[in-house]
Amino acid sequence: MKRIFFHPLSVIALASAVTACAPIPRQADPNQVLSPEQVGLQQARKTAELDNHWWTGFRDPQLDALMERALAQSPTLASARARIERAAAAAESAGASSKPIVGAGFDATYQRFTEHGLVPPPLAGSRRATFDLRASISYEWDFFGRHQAELAAAVGQRNAVQAEAAAARLMLSTQLARSYLALGRVLGQRGLVEEQMAEREQALALVRERVAAGLDNAQELRGAETPLPELRRQALVLDEQASLLRHQLAALSVQPPGALQALAPRLPEALALRADEAELGLDLLGRRPDVVAARWRAEAASQQVTATRALFYPNLNLNAFTGLSSIGLDNLGKGGSLVYGLGPSLRLPLFDTGRLSAQLHGSAAERDGAIASYNATLLDAVRDAADQLSSLNSVAQQQMQQQALLANARSSLTLAEARFDAGLGSRLAVLNARGTLLAQQRQALDLRGQTLDSQVGLMRALGGGWTE
Numbered sequence: 001m002k003r004i005f006f007h008p009l010s011v012i013a014l015a016s017a018v019t020a021c022a023p024i025p026r027q028a029d030p031n032q033v034l035s036p037e038q039v040g041l042q043q044a045r046k047t048a049e050l051d052n053h054w055w056t057g058f059r060d061p062q063l064d065a066l067m068e069r070a071l072a073q074s075p076t077l078a079s080a081r082a083r084i085e086r087a088a089a090a091a092e093s094a095g096a097s098s099k100p101i102v103g104a105g106f107d108a109t110y111q112r113f114t115e116h117g118l119v120p121p122p123l124a125g126s127r128r129a130t131f132d133l134r135a136s137i138s139y140e141w142d143f144f145g146r147h148q149a150e151l152a153a154a155v156g157q158r159n160a161v162q163a164e165a166a167a168a169r170l171m172l173s174t175q176l177a178r179s180y181l182a183l184g185r186v187l188g189q190r191g192l193v194e195e196q197m198a199e200r201e202q203a204l205a206l207v208r209e210r211v212a213a214g215l216d217n218a219q220e221l222r223g224a225e226t227p228l229p230e231l232r233r234q235a236l237v238l239d240e241q242a243s244l245l246r247h248q249l250a251a252l253s254v255q256p257p258g259a260l261q262a263l264a265p266r267l268p269e270a271l272a273l274r275a276d277e278a279e280l281g282l283d284l285l286g287r288r289p290d291v292v293a294a295r296w297r298a299e300a301a302s303q304q305v306t307a308t309r310a311l312f313y314p315n316l317n318l319n320a321f322t323g324l325s326s327i328g329l330d331n332l333g334k335g336g337s338l339v340y341g342l343g344p345s346l347r348l349p350l351f352d353t354g355r356l357s358a359q360l361h362g363s364a365a366e367r368d369g370a371i372a373s374y375n376a377t378l379l380d381a382v383r384d385a386a387d388q389l390s391s392l393n394s395v396a397q398q399q400m401q402q403q404a405l406l407a408n409a410r411s412s413l414t415l416a417e418a419r420f421d422a423g424l425g426s427r428l429a430v431l432n433a434r435g436t437l438l439a440q441q442r443q444a445l446d447l448r449g450q451t452l453d454s455q456v457g458l459m460r461a462l463g464g465g466w467t468e
Contacts, residue, residue: 024312030364031371033298039382041282050287050465055177058268058452063180066253070176071169073254080165087158094154098147100139107132123327131332134323134339141318146310149303156300163293166466170289174460176252178453183245184265185449190238192442196435197231203431204228210428227435267448271455287463288381294374301363301370308363311356315347385461392454395447402444409437 051057055067071077108131115125142148207224210216246260253260285291322340326332349356416433419425459465 024309024360030302031368031375033371034375034378036282036285039378040386041284041382050459050462052465054271054459054465055173057271058177060180060265060268062263062265063177063268066180066249067173067176069255070172070253074172074252075254076168076172077165080161080168083161084158084165087154087161091151091154091158094147094151097140097150098142100137102135102137104135105133128327129329130325130327131329132323132325133332134321134325136319136321138317138319141316143316144310144313146307146313149307149310153300153303153307156296156303160293160296160300163289163296163468166289167293170460170464170466172252173464174456176249177456179245179248179252180265181267181449181452181456183242183249183263184267185445185452186238186241186245187264188267188445188449189442190235190242192438192445193231193235193238196438196442197228197235199431199435199438200224200227200231203428203435206428206431267445267452270448270451271459284381284385284462285378286468287466288461289463289466291374291377291381292468294370294377298367298370298374301367305360305363305367308356308360311359312349317345317347319343319345381461385458388454388458388461392451392458395450395454399444399447399451402440402447406437406440406444409433409440413437 055063108129110127110129112127113119113123113125117124140147204221204224207216207221211218211221246263247257249263250257250260285295320340320342322338324332324337325339326334326337331337413430413433413436416425416430420427420430
């Protein structure tokens with residue numbers, strides 16, 4: 001077995017070069033990441049537990065079917081899945097950089113050897129076939145952590161893309177739920193408007209009879225006619241809103257615009273989620289996919305700075321090969337055809353530091369921008385969650401007041417009907433009291449819709465049950 005020796009001076013020079021590096025420019029301190037305490041998140045508090053399929057809490061099969069179709073067929077989510085695959089492939093490629101490269105090759109060449117070169121007779125001037133069969137291995141020593149940093153950066157980008165896909169899923173589900181609930185509210189309002197128009201038409205007919213009998217004048221007639229055009233206008237507006245919402249739901253669930261013309265949902269019961277059960281805790285940082293994605297982007301950018309800084313250090317590769325090489329195929333298997341080699345290669349940047357400095361400054365700027373983006377995303381997420389909690393609290397208090405107004409309107413209607421039955425009141429008074437009750441019912445329906453919409457908004461603000 002033959003041994004391979006390196007000259008002592010070459011070993012000393014190699015060791016000295018490995019410890020040397022090109023001058024690294026000074027950098028400003030990076031941006032600081034906001035702490036949870038700075039944005040008002042408390043360590044002791046814990047956000048309410050949510051289900052990743054939270055919309056099933058409405059117990060509406062039509063909504064469940066639309067949501068399932070949308071999540072399965074949405075082009076937006078398909079694009080997000082493709083980005084995940086691309087990022088995963090990039091991470092896999094970065095991981096392969098730290099592994100040895102093993103290869104094998106076979107070359108066969110038929111050629112005429114020159115008579116006036118270095119080839120001696122009898123090869124000079126002859127035509128021969130040459131064959132070369134060899135295996136090789138190459139390994140780059142990651143002394144300064146460049147490959148490790150590149151792998152960490154690629155993994156961070158992959159994790160960020162996965163979180164962004166979860167954010168896209170959450171946005172799609174909340175958009176669809178809000179549109180569905182809005183359609184239920186609009187259709188409920190449309191039914192109440194229909195009742196109001198019927199009540200106003202009865203009142204108008206009664207006033208006309210009274211005018212014909214000389215009991216009322218034209219002023220009372222004009223007053224009875226006035227509400228009807230406004231109610232008809234409101235009915236047209238509600239019909240338009242319902243049509244647009246159906247179109248939106250069809251687009252979100254990947255269907256033609258007219259596919260949901262028969263869809264007529266009713267407002268479901270509110271979710272079993274109260275504002276006082278959804279205090280903002282520290283775990284919000286891992287529940288909001290947009291915050292998690294921004295954090296991974298910042299982490300990946302920081303690792304990229306480390307990888308760029310490592311370019312200023314020497315690059316050492318170890319290469320080895322072995323195989324067979326001969327002139328003539330009959331000689332390829334003979335012992336004298338054996339070839340092998342082993343040796344290191346060293347690369348040290350000496351006169352390329354301008355380009356490397358520019359790359360380092362660019363990576364540092366990307367890192368600072370990613371950290372600033374994370375801080376902005378975190379602030380917006382906490383504000384969004386706080387806003388949704390405030391809105392839910394406000395709507396709950398408004399509903400309490402509205403219940404009192406509804407009770408008063410029902411009481412007034414009951415009293416008017418009793419007076420009419422006793423012959424002490426007019427039919428017109430009963431119709432007016434019923435009109436007041438319908439107006440309060442419309443207001444109560446709006447508040448109920450606002451409650452459901454605020455709950456969906458809170459689900460989105462709290463991450464919709466997603467966890468990192």
